[in-house]
Amino acid sequence: MARILALDYGVKRTGIAVTDEMQIIASGLATVATKELLIYLEGYFKSENVELVLIGEPRQMDNTASESEVYIQEFLKKFSEKFPQMQMKRVDERFTSKMAFQSMIDSGMSKKKRKDKALVDEISATIILQSYLYK
Incomplete structure (x- = not known):
């Protein structure tokens, strides 16, 4: 089997998470500009x-696309041109940032570390990946 990668796309930073080759465990990989x-x-x-x-799909509470969807669509076009053979799927990412922040609190992470937006993005990508794996 091969890995599954998840992206929490942002205008400035993108959180990345990945599975093991057996597609059982989701782990944060990195946050990249x-x-x-x-x-x-x-x-x-x-x-x-x-x-x-x-790739996370940000939605409003009324299920309409988030304003950041415009930037994600631009990225999707570039991604599919650069990696035409790579399969892509969109995954609802509502509340992942809040869930990531709460998991940081629950794990006892210090306030200083919880302010690290890059870490929040990486954890958000991991939550996106987990939601796909465990549905």
């Missing part, structure tokens, strides 16, 4: 066997 994301993914895809990329 979004402008460097395609380069990062290219290197990762060369070194690891990835069969699917999940």
Whole structure:
């Protein structure tokens, strides 16, 4: 089997999570500056066997697209041009940032670490991946 990668796409930073090769465990991988994301993914895809990329789909409470969807659509176009063979799926990402922050509190993480937005993005990507794996 191959890994599944999840992206919590943001205008400035993108959180990344990945499964093990058996697709059982979801773990945070990194947070990357979004402008460097395609380069990062290219290197990762060369070194690891990835069969699917999940991309968070931000939605409003009334189920309409979030304002950040415009930027995600631009990224999706670039991604599919650069990696035409890679399978992509969108996953509802509502509340993942709140859930990530709460998991940081629950784990006893210090206030200083909880202010690290890059860590929140990585944990959010992990939650997106877990929601896909365990549905």
